[in-house]
Amino acid sequence: MKLLFHYWTSPYCRKIRAILAEKNQDFSLKLVKPWVRDNSLIQLNPAGTTPVLIDNGNTIIGNIAITEYLEEAYPEKKLITGNKFERAEIRRLTDWFDSKFYNEVYKNLVIEKIDKRLSATGSPDSNALRAGWSNIDIHLSYIDYLMDRRRYLAGNELSLADLTAAAHLSTIDYLGDIDWDKHRQAKEWYARIKSRPCFREILCDYLTQIPPSKHYADLDF
């Protein structure tokens, strides 16, 4: 049995949950709030961050290490497929969302609107929100562009890039901050990914203080 130390809206934790489910691996969750010191987590990971995965007594730490570990340890369902150039394209787009999208959108919207409120550390910065709303449009246009050329983000097969992008987008969609009507191709792609069984549990996440947007868990939004 596996145990994942996670935080609800962390896109990295959501990605690992989706990978585990896509690979048909059972796991339990242990919630850690980033703003509360958790000694059991720090003993496992000196950085004090999630995701951390316990797999059969072994500790694997961090988004990238866990992702590549799961790909090596559970290869029955591969998510980094194809030749070395196709694999590089999957990792390029995965990194696009993990770095660029995270810095340009997630930090400006989710950390400002959710983390600040739940940790009682202030109200959202209006400049950050404006930057986030402007940036999300650019990223969705890039997904539109890719979807005009490919069946999935990184090629013609589902890959780690799709699960990563959808994990990130799901946190913004929870807030209702995506204008899907402006991005038909991105919407169709996201509808396909969020309909996969691996996303079912993620779409059930519900913060009582900040409920999700109306269409968040709707597969036909």
Added chain:
Amino acid sequence: MKLLFHYWTSPYCRKIRAILAEKNQDFSLKLVKPWVRDNSLIQLNPAGTTPVLIDNGNTIIGNIAITEYLEEAYPEKKLITGNKFERAEIRRLTDWFDSKFYNEVYKNLVIEKIDKRLSATGSPDSNALRAGWSNIDIHLSYIDYLMDRRRYLAGNELSLADLTAAAHLSTIDYLGDIDWDKHRQAKEWYARIKSRPCFREILCDYLTQIPPSKHYADLDF
């Protein structure tokens, strides 16, 4: 022949240069300044960032994609070695420096002192500098801790974690912002890594406007 689009003090580009040299691969460099729009780079990478590697006509984009690509394409000298848990430990520490060190130290010192000056976008923020100087000490203490237990950062063999950490540290050492006398174990480890032929060219980098610290290229510092 390979061509790497790079920027002098980018730790990610320095890491790729070290990997290529460690794997005995010849390559040329094309300099791109992050604050100057470069259309030839944007045509290759819509994110407009370095590192970008051209290998025999193929374009590979970004720190993580290039690192894993080189490991797959040139396996004669492996840098992510051992069993799947040892490989996860290498990737954990690589990510430690690429994310945690980058955000806590690099941004506060190199971007404030070098990028701002070269791009003429202001003078260093004193709060950022103080945070960077305080954080570097914590990271060096962690290297001391690891060196009390292992021959190299992630285990008993040289790995991607060592090249990554040294690539990041070299940019701070360029500024002379490391108090090596306080960190004997980290100093001995860094002396071993910077003495490797793969670091020779990196230690020759010289910005005329901001010369390196006296001991920067000194192998016996």
